[in-house]
Amino acid sequence: MTTPPTLEAYRQDLWARLDQAITTPGAPFQTLALATTFDGQPEARLLVLRALDQQARRLTHYADRRSAKIAQLEAQPRVCWLGWDPGAQLQLRLYGSARLHLDDDRAREAWDSMPASSRLHYSGPHAAGTPIDDPAQAAFAAYGTHENPESAAWARNFALIDTEVDAIDLLHLDRAGHRRAHYQWDGTSWQARWVVP
Template identity: 35%
Template structure:
């Protein structure tokens, strides 16, 4: 069945879910601040991780995350389809967002995101080893002079090449509302600069 033209009820749902995502990017207490981002490995196996949502942009249908450019997940994500899963317990709403991922390291957007981050937030990109590197003992990998404390601008400068922005261009959203009176579900599909919507069975 083709997506139906969006009506007032479904437009209200679409507007509200984007409001929740915008809040998720701005408020660390929001349940949508840390969704799960899923991808497929080079071997064809599913992979997933919790990531911090930094910003949601409804007008562009885009989500922004930050990541270590050396992480194995970057080639899994870059230029490939991904799924973002979030659950808002207070609203009883599950969101599954499908889209295309783009990892940006040396762009203006990445530079702006780096500049807007706090020194403490940038500290993790000073880690000596790429994420996932095998170690003989548990360790953060951070230099001793910044372990447990905020680095100075001079100390943080070498970390910039390790920082990248992950943008996800959202192409569809599966909205599920759980309720004792009966669940409701709707799928929104990006069409040009707008959206189409289709009620689906929960």
């Protein structure tokens, strides 16, 4: 990163990096860790960033509806997304509220535009985290069977997670001096300030 000098430049650079993560496999922010709390218990896991709308301050991720995180998000929608870009030496934390789309138009549109090979990820017989005796019991449906009638059932396993971001914390490690920037959405615009790294 060529040390952006201003808070605004850091913020623009961040959205550009997130945008790049959608289109560039292996980009550092392609996977972000989703941190949640549920019943007093913290949890974190990686998800692939699928879409971004800077204007709406919205991140979009996909998940299996049967996974524990979906029930957790229904109960407690406040989330933090964590990322690390080693090349830029940039730690990212995005705070916001998650909104689940299950079987609605937005979920169906995403499902319809998903490659068949990706739909197979929703064909597993059991919810993530279910105890099994053998890993083979968790196998997805075979490739090439995606036209079979079960794909309608798989669609019901699909969840789309939108996060409306309302705060951003950036830490840039730099030999010339670390920098940390905090941004808070006030309902109209981003309020930005430097904070001690």
